[in-house]
Amino acid sequence: MKKIINEAKELNKKYNFFVTINEKAIKGIPIAVKDNICTKGILTTAGSKILHNYYPVFNATVIEKLKGCSVIGKTTMDEFGFGTFSINSAYGIPKNPHDLTRSCGGSSGGSAGYIAASKYSKFAIGQSTGGSITCPAAFCGVVGLTPTYGLVSRYGLIDFANSLDKIGVLAKTVDDASSCLKMIAGYDQKDSTSVDVKLKTKTTKNLKIGIPKEYFEHTDKKIVEKIFKLLDDSGIKYQEVSLPHTKYAVSAYYIIALCEASTNLAKFCGLRYGLSSNPEGKGFNEYFTEIRSKGFGEEAKRRILLGTYARMAGYRDQYYLKAMKVRTLIIKDFKKAFKKVDILVAPSMPTIAPKFTEIKKLTPLQHYAYDILTVAPNLAGIPQLSVPIGTMDKMPIGLQLLSDHFREDYILSFGKEVERWKK
Amino acid sequence: MKVAKSARLDKDIEDQLKKILEDFKLLEEVETDNIEPSFQPFEIKNILREDAVEESLSQEDALKNAEQKQDKFFKGPRAV
Numbered sequence: 268m269k270k271i272i273n274e275a276k277e278l279n280k281k282y283n284f285f286v287t288i289n290e291k292a293i294k295g296i297p298i299a300v301k302d303n304i305c306t307k308g309i310l311t312t313a314g315s316k317i318l319h320n321y322y323p324v325f326n327a328t329v330i331e332k333l334k335g336c337s338v339i340g341k342t343t344m345d346e347f348g349f350g351t352f353s354i355n356s357a358y359g360i361p362k363n364p365h366d367l368t369r370s371c372g373g374s375s376g377g378s379a380g381y382i383a384a385s386k387y388s389k390f391a392i393g394q395s396t397g398g399s400i401t402c403p404a405a406f407c408g409v410v411g412l413t414p415t416y417g418l419v420s421r422y423g424l425i426d427f428a429n430s431l432d433k434i435g436v437l438a439k440t441v442d443d444a445s446s447c448l449k450m451i452a453g454y455d456q457k458d459s460t461s462v463d464v465k466l467k468t469k470t471t472k473n474l475k476i477g478i479p480k481e482y483f484e485h486t487d488k489k490i491v492e493k494i495f496k497l498l499d500d501s502g503i504k505y506q507e508v509s510l511p512h513t514k515y516a517v518s519a520y521y522i523i524a525l526c527e528a529s530t531n532l533a534k535f536c537g538l539r540y541g542l543s544s545n546p547e548g549k550g551f552n553e554y555f556t557e558i559r560s561k562g563f564g565e566e567a568k569r570r571i572l573l574g575t576y577a578r579m580a581g582y583r584d585q586y587y588l589k590a591m592k593v594r595t596l597i598i599k600d601f602k603k604a605f606k607k608v609d610i611l612v613a614p615s616m617p618t619i620a621p622k623f624t625e626i627k628k629l630t631p632l633q634h635y636a637y638d639i640l641t642v643a644p645n646l647a648g649i650p651q652l653s654v655p656i657g658t659m660d661k662m663p664i665g666l667q668l669l670s671d672h673f674r675e676d677y678i679l680s681f682g683k684e685v686e687r688w689k690k
Numbered sequence: 691m692k693v694a695k696s697a698r699l700d701k702d703i704e705d706q707l708k709k710i711l712e713d714f715k716l717l718e719e720v721e722t723d724n725i726e727p728s729f730q731p732f733e734i735k736n737i738l739r740e741d742a743v744e745e746s747l748s749q750e751d752a753l754k755n756a757e758q759k760q761d762k763f764f765k766g767p768r769a770v
Binding site for chain 1: 706711
């Protein structure tokens with residue numbers, strides 16, 4: 268264990284994967300955990316200054332379930348998960364182990380980068396709201412597994428958007444991801460959205476593969492060519508399918524996610540835990556505004572404002588309710604596709620990991636547009652697996668596999684086949 | 691400004707927000723007249739438990755993370 272902690276410290280100097288390294292970890296399987304998951308007695312910040320002093324007095328259910336594992340550290344992330352490149356962090360930005368000038372992706376950037384760089388650790392815990400496992404897995408060249416909504420308990424997760432959040436795994440291989448998911452999946456009375464379904468990880472079915480054409484229209488041409496070459500070389504049969512509401516997914520996702528986030532974040536107000544100051548002589552609103560203005564970062568403020576606006580009387584139907592209806596249509600698109608095929612195969616991200624200098628030039632809307640390939644599966648709550656399929660310009664590319672609710676067995680079985688392809 | 695006040699934030703980035711909200715209006719072109727909203731990815735049954743007292747945090751644990759406290763209570767700004 269000592270050499271693992273030492274390695275983590277060394278890697279951290281160079282790449283900034285961790286907010287906290289837990290030197291008290293002494294035995295068991297080492298596990299790095301995204302910093303928005305509560306760990307008893309270990310600093311848990313969710314990447315935010317407003318939680319700079321928060322030491323949970325309880326463990327999240329996933330931590331309790333990881334029997335035989337020791338938390339070796341809490342990984343860097345976008346504040347509350349608000350971002351695609353892990354640059355919105357109050358504790359430094361994780362750097363891509365394949366190229367220090369590029370992003371690890373986000374928001375589970377630290378977990379993905381660490382798994383890519385560590386010689387010892389096989390899996391880490393991440394969490395996705397709109398693509399925060401698939402994105403960093405693809406950018407860092409590791410496997411990313413986002414399970415069906417409700418399969419893994421969210422108890423002890425610092426919520427971003429309750430109807431979208433899923434805890435999942437970043438891993439070296441599909442088998443590693445699968446064994447970690449086996450440990451953390453399962454019904455939990457403490458999470459009212461937890462679903463009592465038995466996890467399946469293997470199938471012998473001859474799987475039918477579909478290619479959602481819209482996902483390729485939004486992707487770098489060189490990545491598209493590479494994927495089709497691999498598919499053709501592997502000799503598998505596939506058919507084209509359509510997910511016609513794809514172009515509406517980013518808007519629908521952001522409206523829903525930000526509405527939910529702005530209500531979730533109302534609890535951070537300088538009482539009970541987190542950032543505070545002496546409240547004596549201050550009015551309620553004056554005090555809350557002071558703490559929240561000091562504690563939240565730029566992107567968190569932007570998202571709270573947008574979410575608050577979209578929920579306000581007079582706009583609720585136009586934005587929030589409309590987005591929830593579009594979500595229904597997006598789910599229907601997937602259900603229709605899964606009547607024809609078992610798995611959808613698409614690029615994980617539209618480009619390779621961008622450079623930090625490129626990210627700086629993006630407007631908020633261009634930033635959000637990067638999520639075009641991951642938000643729809645997250646709105647639908649279907650399982651997602653990102654598998655590395657080689658490199659382009661020396662940077663990793665990921666292939667995302669999607670299947671119907673609770674059909675983790677399909678994507679995990681096919682994912683192992685993708686791992687065997689010659690790249 | 692009204693939004694910032696309601697969210698208890700000092701920030702006001704009106705122009706930027708206007709642009710983003712304008713972009714989100716793309717959804718208006720989708721026909722949703724007879725479509726029900728999906729508040730969750732699929733229907734989840736409400737599970738209730740017996741309304742019985744269970745073990746919960748001790749007062750000491752509940753106060754552990756609070757910097758502003760007095761006589762075993764949280765300290766906050768004046769409400770009235």
